[in-house]
Amino acid sequence: MLNLRILLITLVLCCAAELARAMGDVRPETVRKETFIFAIEQNDTLRMDKYTLDQPAEAPQPVILFAFGGGFRGGNRAAASYVSFFQELARQGYIVVSTDYRTTLASLDQSPASHPQAFIGLLQEAIATATADFYRATRFIVEHSREWHADPDKIVACGSSAGAITVLQAEYLQCQGHPASRTLLPDGFHYAGVISFAGAIAATGPLEWKQTPCPLLLFHGDADRIVPYEKAEAEGIALWGSYSICQTLDQNNSPHVFYSVNRAGHEIADLPMMQNLWEIRAFLSRLWEETPLRFRHIREQQDGTAAPVPRYTLHDYLEAY
Numbered sequence: 005m006l007n008l009r010i011l012l013i014t015l016v017l018c019c020a021a022e023l024a025r026a027m028g029d030v031r032p033e034t035v036r037k038e039t040f041i042f043a044i045e046q047n048d049t050l051r052m053d054k055y056t057l058d059q060p061a062e063a064p065q066p067v068i069l070f071a072f073g074g075g076f077r078g079g080n081r082a083a084a085s086y087v088s089f090f091q092e093l094a095r096q097g098y099i100v101v102s103t104d105y106r107t108t109l110a111s112l113d114q115s116p117a118s119h120p121q122a123f124i125g126l127l128q129e130a131i132a133t134a135t136a137d138f139y140r141a142t143r144f145i146v147e148h149s150r151e152w153h154a155d156p157d158k159i160v161a162c163g164s165s166a167g168a169i170t171v172l173q174a175e176y177l178q179c180q181g182h183p184a185s186r187t188l189l190p191d192g193f194h195y196a197g198v199i200s201f202a203g204a205i206a207a208t209g210p211l212e213w214k215q216t217p218c219p220l221l222l223f224h225g226d227a228d229r230i231v232p233y234e235k236a237e238a239e240g241i242a243l244w245g246s247y248s249i250c251q252t253l254d255q256n257n258s259p260h261v262f263y264s265v266n267r268a269g270h271e272i273a274d275l276p277m278m279q280n281l282w283e284i285r286a287f288l289s290r291l292w293e294e295t296p297l298r299f300r301h302i303r304e305q306q307d308g309t310a311a312p313v314p315r316y317t318l319h320d321y322l323e324a325y
């Protein structure tokens with residue numbers, strides 16, 4: 005009886021080995037993390053983490069450049085809630101880079117709502133600083149693309165919350181021909197796409213695109229109290245949320261995908277990285293199609309958890325800081 009059991013176990017192991025050889029190695033591949041200094045601005049040393057497979061593909065790989073959230077006060081490029089997302093994308097064949105940027109509101113020691121006019125100026129400065137640092141990170145990747153085996157024409161900007169504002173602002177300013185984009189980005193460079201988790205664009209006037217933007221994938225909850233879903237305006241500046249951004253993209257027939265989440269708050273800055281991986285991968289795969297017109301606009305409603313509040317002003321958002 006014992007010999008029969010040994011024989012059966014041996015047969016099972018042999019069959020498993022043959023199946024593994026037929027299908028290739030099915031073990032999860034190891035993701036390697038490397039850290040680089042890409043800029044020193046005043047007293048700040050800016051770093052980025054690169055996530056890649058130990059055995060990268062033969063062809064140059066597309067890049068996902070990620071900006072963390074934290075209200076321009078803090079945040080961490082290697083936060084635990086992000087790392088599994090980075091590793092998953094790396095296993096799908098992407099080079100994932102999570103970058104620092106300066107958080108100039110970190111020293112704010114009083115309620116922004118008590119001095120809204122002054123804070124709005126500080127917020128504009130924080131967004132401009134973060135965007136400039138994101139451009140610097142982009143340039144560093146392009147300059148090291150051959151060494152990294154990266155495709156400089158396939159860099160996708162991605163961000164959460166304040167980081168989502170940063171990546172949307174980066175694309176918007178480049179489309180406007182802003183001096184920062186012309187000075188800090190490589191000549192002829194354009195992002196291949198933008199992925200925003202609860203982001204917005206800051207502008208002092210109507211939201212207008214002077215050039216057609218790259219394809220955008222936007223996630224936002226319609227009851228977000230941190231980053232406006234539609235628009236919040238005060239003191240001559242507006243934060244245009246995902247819903248308003250999509251309206252302008254609709255008017256220009258610009259390709260985009262919008263996941264609008266009913267009754268959801270600012271948790272949409274993180275949840276899609278866990279719950280919408282399929283949609284994110286589908287968006288990314290469409291970016292590399294040879295016929296851009298095949299890219300379709302999709303608006304989807306999902307059920308969230310927070311109770312909706314119909315409208316906010318920018319002062320409501322200041323109270324949330």
